[in-house]
Amino acid sequence: MGAYILRRLLLMIPTLFGIMAISFAVVQFAPGGPVEQVIAKLTGQGGDATDRISGGGGDIAQSQGAGQGGGELSSKYRGAQGLDPEFIKSLEKQFGFDKPWYERFGLMLYNYARFDFGESYFRDIPVIDLILEKMPVSISLGLWLTLISYSISIPLGIRKAVKDGSTFDVWTSAVIIVGYAIPGFLFAVLLIVLFAGGSFWDFFPLRGLTSENWDELSFFGKAADYLWHITLPITAMVLSQFATLTLLTKNSFLDEIKKQYVITARSKGLTERQVLYRHVFRNAMLIIIAGFPGAFIGAFFTGALLIEQIFSLDGLGLLGFKSVLDRDYPVVFANLYIFSLIGLLIGLVSDLTYTWIDPRIDFEKRDV
Numbered sequence: 299m300g301a302y303i304l305r306r307l308l309l310m311i312p313t314l315f316g317i318m319a320i321s322f323a324v325v326q327f328a329p330g331g332p333v334e335q336v337i338a339k340l341t342g343q344g345g346d347a348t349d350r351i352s353g354g355g356g357d358i359a360q361s362q363g364a365g366q367g368g369g370e371l372s373s374k375y376r377g378a379q380g381l382d383p384e385f386i387k388s389l390e391k392q393f394g395f396d397k398p399w400y401e402r403f404g405l406m407l408y409n410y411a412r413f414d415f416g417e418s419y420f421r422d423i424p425v426i427d428l429i430l431e432k433m434p435v436s437i438s439l440g441l442w443l444t445l446i447s448y449s450i451s452i453p454l455g456i457r458k459a460v461k462d463g464s465t466f467d468v469w470t471s472a473v474i475i476v477g478y479a480i481p482g483f484l485f486a487v488l489l490i491v492l493f494a495g496g497s498f499w500d501f502f503p504l505r506g507l508t509s510e511n512w513d514e515l516s517f518f519g520k521a522a523d524y525l526w527h528i529t530l531p532i533t534a535m536v537l538s539q540f541a542t543l544t545l546l547t548k549n550s551f552l553d554e555i556k557k558q559y560v561i562t563a564r565s566k567g568l569t570e571r572q573v574l575y576r577h578v579f580r581n582a583m584l585i586i587i588a589g590f591p592g593a594f595i596g597a598f599f600t601g602a603l604l605i606e607q608i609f610s611l612d613g614l615g616l617l618g619f620k621s622v623l624d625r626d627y628p629v630v631f632a633n634l635y636i637f638s639l640i641g642l643l644i645g646l647v648s649d650l651t652y653t654w655i656d657p658r659i660d661f662e663k664r665d666v
Contacts, residue, residue: 435613455547478541483604486534
């Protein structure tokens with residue numbers, strides 16, 4: 299097992315390299331980079347962003363001149379005509395675009411290998427501090443989503459497999475299909491209309507994870523306030539996860555129940571409960587465990603992005619989305635690197651969990 303773990307860890311290096319290389323290459327061809335973003339906002343084509351430019355290059359907004367003609371340098375950027383070429387150079391130097399692409403890519407890999415992610419382009423804060431600042435919101439959403447969806451879906455999926463074809467199975471399937479068909483963000487809007495001051499009741503808040511008087515509350519008051527704020531976002535997120543995981547659990551158990559070893563166990567006089575939880579459960583749960591890492595990591599981004607936007611939750615999903623729009627590449631690449639690494643590590647942990655649940659699985663005998 300030690301050799302297998304070592305091979306998996308070593309394979310993470312080329313995997314991360316490939317992810318970062320492809321992403322870096324895409325960025326090189328993407329229009330509207332950070333230099334263009336600043337130029338557009340300074341020339342009146344966007345909002346005022348000069349106060350968001352990090353101080354690494356000084357107050358470059360004040361250093362722009364009204365130079366006549368921009369030469370070849372300013373002509374590289376749309377809308378840069380008429381700006382002082384020295385100002386354009388200072389922008390390129392601040393964002394690191396005064397170096398060739400291969401030098402920038404090599405420097406990025408070297409720094410990321412040391413977990414040095416630099417500073418945000420448009421926020422005067424280190425990237426790692428910015429990620430840590432937003433992480434509690436995403437961790438809250440991810441943990442609650444995983445806990446609730448697995449706690450409901452696994453028992454319900456098992457029950458549906460045991461009662462396959464019954465009235466209980468039919469009506470729960472109808473509910474699950476409807477739930478799966480409704481996008482999480484649409485359900486979030488419906489919850490707001492119904493329970494957050496829309497057209498009906500005003501039971502739940504719309505913004506943040508805590509109230510303004512959080513520090514003044516007692517321990518139990520803080521717990522109640524936190525649960526009060528997170529009820530609607532988690533309810534909206536659980537819907538699609540709940541439907542998918544329930545059907546996956548049901549189908550997995552149905553496949554196992556039809557196998558020969560189950561018939562043999564019943565012929566030995568074991569009760570249905572003993573057959574289900576002593577024999578079927580261990581084999582059927584393997585596919586559920588395989589989907590756990592993706593579900594957990596996905597809750598930080600794709601599952602939470604629109605929910606964070608709708609409920610004004612300032613988490614990693616919203617941070618990554620805004621960073622892409624702003625072309626804040628240090629934040630974009632740091633998010634990609636950190637959570638790709640976490641995903642690879644959790645995938646390894648998931649494989650190791652297989653061997654704990656079913657000792658018959660031996661990864662040492664497989665070619666990686």
